[in-house]
Amino acid sequence: MSRVSVGLCLLASTFGVALFSAAPVSAAPPEVPSTEEIFGTVKDLVDIGPRRTGTPEGKAAADYVQRRLEEYGIETHQEHATSYSWAPERWGLQVQGETIDAFPSWHSFTAEPAWTGRFSTGPGGRTAEIVDVGDGAALSVARRNIRGKIALFNLRFQVPLAGLAAAADYLYDPRLTLLRDPVALKQANPYITNYNETVKQLRDGGAVGFIGVLSDYFDSNKYLNEYYRRARANMPGVWVTRTDGARIRALNQAAGGKGSATITLEGERQEAQTNTVVGILPGQSTDTIMIQSHHDSLSPGAVEDGTGTAEVIALAKAFSSLPLSERKKTLMFTTFDSHFTGYQAHDAFRQKWLRSGTAPLKIVSNVTLEHVGLQAVTRQGKLTMSTLPEPRGVFRIGSFRLKRLIERAIVDNRLERTAVLPVDNLGMPTDASFLTAKPENGIPVVSFISGPIYLYDMADTLDKVAVKELRPVAKAFTEVVDGMDDMTPLQMRRGR
Numbered sequence: 493m494s495r496v497s498v499g500l501c502l503l504a505s506t507f508g509v510a511l512f513s514a515a516p517v518s519a520a521p522p523e524v525p526s527t528e529e530i531f532g533t534v535k536d537l538v539d540i541g542p543r544r545t546g547t548p549e550g551k552a553a554a555d556y557v558q559r560r561l562e563e564y565g566i567e568t569h570q571e572h573a574t575s576y577s578w579a580p581e582r583w584g585l586q587v588q589g590e591t592i593d594a595f596p597s598w599h600s601f602t603a604e605p606a607w608t609g610r611f612s613t614g615p616g617g618r619t620a621e622i623v624d625v626g627d628g629a630a631l632s633v634a635r636r637n638i639r640g641k642i643a644l645f646n647l648r649f650q651v652p653l654a655g656l657a658a659a660a661d662y663l664y665d666p667r668l669t670l671l672r673d674p675v676a677l678k679q680a681n682p683y684i685t686n687y688n689e690t691v692k693q694l695r696d697g698g699a700v701g702f703i704g705v706l707s708d709y710f711d712s713n714k715y716l717n718e719y720y721r722r723a724r725a726n727m728p729g730v731w732v733t734r735t736d737g738a739r740i741r742a743l744n745q746a747a748g749g750k751g752s753a754t755i756t757l758e759g760e761r762q763e764a765q766t767n768t769v770v771g772i773l774p775g776q777s778t779d780t781i782m783i784q785s786h787h788d789s790l791s792p793g794a795v796e797d798g799t800g801t802a803e804v805i806a807l808a809k810a811f812s813s814l815p816l817s818e819r820k821k822t823l824m825f826t827t828f829d830s831h832f833t834g835y836q837a838h839d840a841f842r843q844k845w846l847r848s849g850t851a852p853l854k855i856v857s858n859v860t861l862e863h864v865g866l867q868a869v870t871r872q873g874k875l876t877m878s879t880l881p882e883p884r885g886v887f888r889i890g891s892f893r894l895k896r897l898i899e900r901a902i903v904d905n906r907l908e909r910t911a912v913l914p915v916d917n918l919g920m921p922t923d924a925s926f927l928t929a930k931p932e933n934g935i936p937v938v939s940f941i942s943g944p945i946y947l948y949d950m951a952d953t954l955d956k957v958a959v960k961e962l963r964p965v966a967k968a969f970t971e972v973v974d975g976m977d978d979m980t981p982l983q984m985r986r987g988r
Contacts, residue, residue: 521967521974522810530962533560533802534794538954543789545829545837546577546764553787553801554767557827560805561771564812566825571768573840575830576608578719580759584617585703585730587753588743592736595713596757597704597729598790598832605722605834608761613701613728617756618642620700622744628690639698642753644740645690646707647715647731649680649945653883659918660885660911662895664902670883670909679869680708681943684921687717691725701755702729705737710868710875714950716790718832728757734873766830766837772853773812775819780853781976783807783969785861786923788829791952795865795944799957801827803861806966807973820977822853831923838926846927846935856981857890859973860924860939864965866958868944875946881958882942883909887920890936891986893979898938901971905964936984938972940965 524530536556537543543553558568578599585594601611620642625632628645654677657663657670670677687704694702702725706715713731732740744751769787785800808825830837845851867878884907886898895912902910915937919925922939946952976984 521970522813524810524963524966524970525806527959527963530802530806530966531957531959533805534798534957535954537787537798537801538792538794542791543787543793543829544577545575545766545788545833546762550788550829551767554769554827554829557769557787557801557805558771561769561808561825564809566771566773566808566812568769568771571770571841571844573766573830573836575764575766575833575836576606576761577764577833578602578759578761580757582756582758583730584756585732585753586617587622587740588747588751590743592732592740593713594703594730594732595715597702597725597731598717599719599723600725600727600729601757602761603724603726608763610758610760612758613756617754618701618728619752619754622740622751622753624741624744628686628693633693633697638694640700642701642703642755643694643699644703644705644744646737647704648686649682649684649708650686651684652680653677656885656913657883657911660913662899662912664899664910665908667908669880675869675871676867676883679945682709682715682945682948683718683943688720688723691723695724695726699727701727703740703753703755704729704731705734706731707734707737708870709734710870710945711735711873712875712949712951716832716948716950718948719834722834728755730755730757764833766828766840768829768837768841769827771808771825773808773819773823773825774816775822776816777821778853779856779981780822780824781973782824782826782855782858783861783973784826784828784858784923784927786829786831787827788831789952790832791948791950792954793952794954795863795952795956796947797831797862799864799962800862802962803864803966803969807970810966810970811973821856823973824853824855828923835926838923842927855935857936857976857984858924858927858938859969860922860937861965861969862922862941863944863947864958864961865942865944865956868946868956870945875951877956881909881961882944883911884940884942885911885913887913887915887918887922887924887939887941888937889915890938890984894936894938894976894984897972897975901968904971905968907961907964907968934985940969
């Protein structure tokens with residue numbers, strides 16, 4: 493049985509009634525802004541331009557978030573750390589003398605996480621023999637002599653939706669739209685890949701460059717990868733489409749498997765200041781619920797993470813309308829950058845607020861909001877959009893009582909195609925993993941995310957936003973925060 497078939501069977505057998513029902517939420521949380529207002533925030537952020545860490549646009553995005561929070565009477569400040577901007581200036585690829593359309597692999601040519609300076613293959617580029625290592629598995633690389641050569645490998649997206657759905661312990665899909673869509677179930681998200689493992693193998697084997705074939709992608713090479721766990725790609729790298737990858741392989745085969753490639757890549761890596769926006773809405777205690785997203789982007793960043801930031805701002809407006817007497821806990825509204833440059837902003841925040849022992853507030857739970865987008869699948873190499881929302885997951889750490897609160901909010905607001913996933917065996921593939929989702933912290937986490945395939949692409953434009961879902965998502969997580977406000981930290985952490 494295929495992995496997708498297994499996933500379908502598990503979906504059908506595991507969830508049963510959970511597909512259809514949960515008790516309504518009894519609380520009366522504050523009113524959230526309109527769909528038009530939330531989408532207006534997304535448009536404002538996209539209008540700023542790509543919001544890259546260390547750029548004027550990145551700072552403008554942080555200032556915009558801060559200004560919006562202050563409009564609601566929320567006390568704000570910005571916190572800073574040192575990250576690193578990676579900016580390519582010139583790039584290209586030739587194979588056997590033929591020019592191939594290519595795009596720089598972000599953060600390649602970076603040997604050490606704190607390295608700064610110019611990087612360059614030289615004006616003539618770097619020329620070497622091509623070695624095709626396929627999917628880049630360790631055994632494939634070990635069998636080939638790649639020292640001094642340019643490696644050609646397939647970038648693979650490793651976790652299909654069916655695999656995640658089968659690991660869920662709750663799914664709300666009353667119209668069975670997922671079960672009826674095997675293409676969507678086979679679609680994998682673009683951020684859990686074989687990149688880190690392959691780059692390490694290439695580095696250890698002495699490769700002098702790489703050509704990554706976007707084998708699981710649509711017909712674009714504009715794959716703007718983040719700085720995956722600060723992978724030390726000490727060589728130039730470029731991305732090519734699946735079609736161009738096939739062309740390179742044909743040229744290499746015609747040369748008897750001894751074809752050559754020339755990679756040209758030059759630019760600069762500099763220190764960059766991060767800008768973390770922190771807004772504090774006091775409650776009756778210093779126990780604090782943290783609500784977060786990230787405001788930076790390498791692309792237009794409509795879905796990632798214009799939508800997540802807009803949801804944080806929407807919740808801030810909603811809860812600021814309540815009198816202090818109705819907020820038992822303090823609320824912290826936070827947006828970060830350095831998402832694409834190494835998460836140094838998150839590291840600095842964690843040190844100050846969770847590890848220093850001197851923080852003025854005690855963070856007792858976390859809600860992270862990311863990616864309210866329309867579903868897209870790759871069909872015959874083309875990006876095909878749907879009117880349905882991209883399937884989404886709520887990754888959780890915490891008690892059964894917290895799980896039930898999440899489920900009720902999902903059903904109450906009809907967040908169809910939404911799964912609740914325990915982190916125990918999955919890890920936390922969201923921004924929360926760099927902050928509160930650490931075993932030593934013991935902090936309950938509710939992390940909403942989806943993984944549309946266009947997420948790291950210049951195609952992440954306003955038309956990809958699931959506009960009709962913006963307000964229901966805001967309402968659902970307003971209910972979640974409101975319910976968490978009524979729980980003790982112990983009730984959120986464990987027990988029924």
